[in-house]
Amino acid sequence: MRFKPEAGHGANNGLGIARERLNRIKDQFPEISYGDLWTLAGVAAIQEAGGPTINWRAGRIDGQETDSPPEGRLPDASRPDGKHSRDIFYKMGFNDQEIVALLGAHAMGRCHPDRSGFDGPWTASPTVFTNTFYTELLGRKWVERKWSGPKQFEDKESKSLMMLPADMAMSTDKEFRKWVEVYAKDEKKFFEDFAKVTQKLFELGCNFDEKTKVYQFKPTNA
Structure with a gap:
């Protein structure tokens, strides 16, 4: 890039x-x-x-x-169908469970209209890594936002949180949803799976041998 x-x-x-x-x-x-x-x-x-x-x-x-x-090789947030996510991630060797685990990173950060065109945070604590993306996706009523920007969804109750069309596919697609439900109930399981799939993502295309040193870092707030 x-x-x-x-x-x-x-x-x-x-x-x-x-x-x-x-x-x-x-x-x-x-x-x-x-x-x-x-x-x-x-x-x-x-x-x-x-x-x-x-x-x-x-x-x-x-x-x-x-x-x-x-x-065209990266995920398109405007696509509301699970097929698109699979078309992108299957080519990289990820399965449905791994796709859903990776998307849990949406617990952090927010979208900016001057960048992606979309607007707003996925969760109320966008600087903390949790399983909240899943609990919010399943626990709130999501309606299409009426605004001048691209299609996205907002929570009906507070109108302060948002979901992308591609996010909504995680709850409407049967195979994706079952993993959303698992991670919404079990943050420890989400953390374990996320750590594995993120390492896999970060090592795509790398030919590490068995002797390559593996590092584990302690957070400064530990």
Whole structure:
């Protein structure tokens, strides 16, 4: 994502802000690859927000501009059907359970109209990593928001939380929903599965051997 056209893909809108922040660290430690730095930052952010400990290994080799993939390989938040999510994630080797586990990261952060076009947080505590994405998805009544932006949903009661069309597919698709229900009831199970699938995601395309050191970091607030 350092290069055009990938940096400008619609699904990457707003990520330039994060890249610039991490570039400051890269300037201090030029020996680390961008791939290692970005994945390490992801592991640290999840853990510092109260999420699970995720195994991490170093050794990613950065690509060049000529390696940029065509647009359309990332999830489209506006697609309300489970088929689209499967089309994207099955190609990367993920199953239904892993797709639902990854989406639990929506417990953190929010959407910004000047970036993705969507607006609002998924949960009332967007700086804390929990299983709240699932409990909110199942526990609230969601209605289409009436506004000038792209189609999205808001909770009927407070109108302060939002869900994307692709999020709603997690509750309407039978196979996805059963995992949403599991994670809504059992945060420990969600943390365990999320840690495994996030390591898998962060190591896609990497040829680590058995001797590659595995790191586990302690959060600073532990």
